[in-house]
Amino acid sequence: MSTSCTRIPRPWHWRGTLSAALLALFYALPWLRWEGRQALLLDINARRFDLFGWTLWPSDAGVLIGLLAVLAVGLALLTHLAGRIWCGHACPQTLWRRAFDGIARSAARMLPAPAVRPATQLAWGLLSVWTGVTFVGLFSPIAELVTAAPHAGWSRWETFWVLFYAAATWGNAGFLREQVCRSLCPFARMQPLLTDPHTPRMLYDARRGEPRGPRPSGLGGVLGRGRGLLDPTTAQDYVFRAAHPLLAGPMPTFSADRLGDCIDCAACVSACPMQLDIRQGPQADCLACGACLEACGACLEACAQQQHRAGFGPGLVRYCSPQAMAGQSKRLWRPRTLALLSLLLALLACGAWRLL
Ligand code: SF4
Ligand code: SF4
Structure with missing residues (x-):
C-alpha cells in the first residue's frame, strides 16, 4: 500500500451525479x-x-x-x-x-x-x-x-x-x-x-483497522509505522468485542503503537442510509451504496493531511470480494x-x- 494519502476511488464520487442523471432520464422519458x-x-x-x-x-x-x-x-x-x-x-x-x-x-x-x-x-x-x-x-x-x-x-x-x-x-x-x-x-x-465469496461487497479491513480508537496526533498508519496487519483471528476477535461489549466484556486498553488505522470517528456509521456499522462485517442489508467508503476515505484523508501521518491512505473500507480481502486469488467463472x-x-x- 502507498504510504502517501491517495484519493478515494473516483466512481464513488459520482454517486450523486449518477442518481441525478437517472432521475432526469426517468422524468424526460415520456417526453x-x-x-x-x-x-x-x-x-x-x-x-x-x-x-x-x-x-x-x-x-x-x-x-x-x-x-x-x-x-x-x-x-x-x-x-x-x-x-x-x-x-x-x-x-x-x-x-x-x-x-x-x-x-x-x-x-x-x-x-x-x-x-x-x-x-x-x-x-x-x-x-x-x-x-x-x-x-x-x-x-x-x-x-x-x-x-x-x-x-x-x-x-x-x-x-x-x-x-x-x-x-x-x-x-x-x-x-x-x-x-x-x-x-x-x-x-x-x-x-x-446470487452472490458467493467472489462477489464484491462493501468490507471493512479489520486486519488494518483494529483495534480501533482515538490516538495521539502524529501517529502514522499501521504500515507506515511498521505495526503491520493483524492476523485474521485476532482482528475478528476485536471486531466481535467491539460489536458485543455486553457479551465479550470491555475491550482492553491498547498502547498507541498497537492501535489500528480506525480512529473510531463513526463517520461511516453516520453516513450509512441503512444505519449499519460496516465494521461489524459483511451485512445482508448493505446496499453497496459507497457512503461509508466515501466517509471513511474523506476522514482518513483529512487525518493524513492535518497531522502528516504516513501510511494513512484510504482503503480501510473498500469494495472487494471476501476472497480478495483475504488475499486469495480471484475466480471469474x-x-x-x-x-x-x-x-x-x-x-x-x-x-x-x-x-x-
Ligand atoms: S453506507 Fe452503504 S455501503 Fe456502507 S454499510 Fe451502509 S449501505 Fe452498506
Ligand atoms: S469512518 Fe473509517 S476511521 Fe472512522 S470509524 Fe468508520 S472505519 Fe473507522
Missing part, C-alpha cells in the same frame, strides 16, 4: 418523441406498446415476456459479478430516497428553522405528484395528461394511478425509507442466492456465473430466432 409519436408509450387501452419505433401488439406478448426475462437474468448476472450495485446506485428506492435527502438538506441549509419541515414536506409532495404524473405518462400520452390537468380532465383511472404513485413515492422515500430495503423488497431477499450466463445467452438466442 421523448420518435417518428412523431411518444417514444415510450405502453398504451394498455389501445393494446399497443411503442418502444422507440418498435411497436408491440397483443400477439407479441411472448416478445415482451422474453424481454422482461432477459432484463431479470441480466440483473441477476450483474449482481452475481459486481454485487448490489443496482441497489446502491440505480434502484428507484435509492434514487428517490437520495433526492428526498437532498431536498431536506437544502431546506435545512437555506431556510430558517421553523420553515424547514413544512417546506421539505411541500417539496416532497410536489416531487411525488410529478413522479406520479410521469409514471402514468408512460401509459397514457403525457402531453394530453398534462394539458388536461388544469381542467380536472383526467379519467378516474388516471387520477387513481397518479395519486397512488405519488403516495407510494412519498411513503417509500420519505416515510418507510430503509425499511423498504430491509423488509419489503423481494430482490434483497434473493441476494444470498463459478457455477452460478456459468448457469446465469447460459440462461441469458439461451434467452437472447430464442429472442433472435423469434425476431429474425
